[in-house]
Amino acid sequence: MNLLGYAFIGAGLFFFWISALGLIRMPDFLTRMHAGTKATTLGSLLILVGAGFIQPEWALKLALLAVFLLLTNPLSSSVLARAAMQSGTDTVPMKYNAYADQIGTPAAQATTRVGAHGGVEPGSASVGVEVSR
Amino acid sequence: MLWNRWAMITLFLLLLLPVSFLILWRFFKGPDAVNRVLAVDALTILGIALLTLVALRDGRVIYLDVALVFALVGFAGVILFGRFLDKGV
Numbered sequence: 668m669n670l671l672g673y674a675f676i677g678a679g680l681f682f683f684w685i686s687a688l689g690l691i692r693m694p695d696f697l698t699r700m701h702a703g704t705k706a707t708t709l710g711s712l713l714i715l716v717g718a719g720f721i722q723p724e725w726a727l728k729l730a731l732l733a734v735f736l737l738l739t740n741p742l743s744s745s746v747l748a749r750a751a752m753q754s755g756t757d758t759v760p761m762k763y764n765a766y767a768d769q770i771g772t773p774a775a776q777a778t779t780r781v782g783a784h785g786g787v788e789p790g791s792a793s794v795g796v797e798v799s800r
Numbered sequence: 801m802l803w804n805r806w807a808m809i810t811l812f813l814l815l816l817l818p819v820s821f822l823i824l825w826r827f828f829k830g831p832d833a834v835n836r837v838l839a840v841d842a843l844t845i846l847g848i849a850l851l852t853l854v855a856l857r858d859g860r861v862i863y864l865d866v867a868l869v870f871a872l873v874g875f876a877g878v879i880l881f882g883r884f885l886d887k888g889v
Contacts, residue, residue, distance in 0.1 A: 676812055687822035703838050707845040714849045718856050728864045739875040746882035751834040754885045
């Protein structure tokens, strides 16, 4: 029972480390949010489950905490993504053309925009990510 | 038991503590306000996990209540900053 709890806590530790490395290494706010909200939610839930395995008489309070985390974390991440899109954050241009198989169509030419850093000129092969402001 | 519980969970706490420094690096470096709010959100969830581990280490159930209130306050703060960045005061 204790060893199972330690294993769950170690898995939660691993996901917290993954989340912190993603927060540092990701190039963009939205990808950073992908690392910073989901992985920390999973890591904290694993740590709570491990604590419940180690000390089973606290299971009700730990379950309450886990349900609260599961209810509030997607809500806060959704509000954060909406705030980022409304306040206009920097996004990196894509590395390759997502419309490469329909390059001659007018829809593909219409979606070629200048990226956030101005590095993509219209008519080049790469498609910039649209920045809504 | 081969491993003492206090020593094992102290080891977990010491392994989890540098994550807070990595998140704080994003908080101070972050080029935008939303990056800093994201770092605060991740730091709140990390604080809940740390408080749970401290409660396990010391065997005191009162830290779980502290973690619950901390989760509530952190969630309210992130919602507040998100709405503020969304449409202003």
